Amino acid sequence: MNRQTKPLKPYHGILVLILTAVCVFLIGPALSSRMGLYGTLVSELLMLAIAVGCTFLFHGNPKYVFPVRKPTLPGLFGTFLFWMGMIGIAMAFTMVLAIFFPNEIMGTSEGLSYSFLSVPALIAILIVSITPAVCEEAVFRGVVFNSFWPIGNQSVVIVLTGCIFGAFHGSIWRFFPTAILGMAMGYLLAETGNMVYNMVFHAVNNLLPLALMFGLQKLMDGLYQTGGSPAYGEPVYGGTTYSLMAAGVYIAALGVAVVLVYAGNFLIHMGRKGYEGKMFAGHRRRHLYILIGTVVVCFVLGCMMVFASAAANAVGHMIYY
Numbered sequence: 001m002n003r004q005t006k007p008l009k010p011y012h013g014i015l016v017l018i019l020t021a022v023c024v025f026l027i028g029p030a031l032s033s034r035m036g037l038y039g040t041l042v043s044e045l046l047m048l049a050i051a052v053g054c055t056f057l058f059h060g061n062p063k064y065v066f067p068v069r070k071p072t073l074p075g076l077f078g079t080f081l082f083w084m085g086m087i088g089i090a091m092a093f094t095m096v097l098a099i100f101f102p103n104e105i106m107g108t109s110e111g112l113s114y115s116f117l118s119v120p121a122l123i124a125i126l127i128v129s130i131t132p133a134v135c136e137e138a139v140f141r142g143v144v145f146n147s148f149w150p151i152g153n154q155s156v157v158i159v160l161t162g163c164i165f166g167a168f169h170g171s172i173w174r175f176f177p178t179a180i181l182g183m184a185m186g187y188l189l190a191e192t193g194n195m196v197y198n199m200v201f202h203a204v205n206n207l208l209p210l211a212l213m214f215g216l217q218k219l220m221d222g223l224y225q226t227g228g229s230p231a232y233g234e235p236v237y238g239g240t241t242y243s244l245m246a247a248g249v250y251i252a253a254l255g256v257a258v259v260l261v262y263a264g265n266f267l268i269h270m271g272r273k274g275y276e277g278k279m280f281a282g283h284r285r286r287h288l289y290i291l292i293g294t295v296v297v298c299f300v301l302g303c304m305m306v307f308a309s310a311a312a313n314a315v316g317h318m319i320y321y
Contacts, residue, residue, distance in 0.1 A: 252302025
């Protein structure tokens, strides 16, 4: 990644984080309580103002702090595959945690869907998907990422900024998946030197649950009109047995997620040294065998977890009856 001749200092990033924390944990909730989801939009724009304003105040070079260039089609497609793989990894990790903390993990998203559905779909997409992809990236993968380079090597900065990004989501249970995704976005920026890719990653990641929520609303509205019962908010499953089964499903798909990460990583590097030719040509052929082995192992382990969950559920019913 290209760095400016006179880079920002770590204390610049820390100051921006303090100002952003005030915005996220104090100003944001106050605005949201009065303006609903529109308050979130104002809060996000304040974060962007903090990032840009502090960059000029610290005499940073915006071209290096916010490197935005025209993306390539292979790079965009690779980013999408990379996101699919990383969200699969994050979800598998989250569902394993849900085995031990089912109520805490499953309850983190309660109430979010109703705030999203309180505004028209296009407005929700702007506020939930597009705006955070620009404003939050300007803070975390812009000023903070750029200013932390003197702290350590690239891996240290990626992990550190990813963990900070996870912490800003305000919940220990949301920390783990968001930190993993934050590290993924930091990696994209470090490897490409182009914020467009991590912005696209962020936008797509936020768009998925929004699309599912609006799709579910349409489905429930259709059921209601045909005489069905929507039963909003009623859980279909619960308990450790269901958590084990859900974790098994995600673990079974984890190998495919790793393959998607590998393919996406290859595409975002396509044409660069070490990434010439076909994906599994030459010395990379052994990677194919490793990936196949990973898929098989994950699938078998996941199936074992699902079968164990089904067996435990069957035993529980026998005891109950």
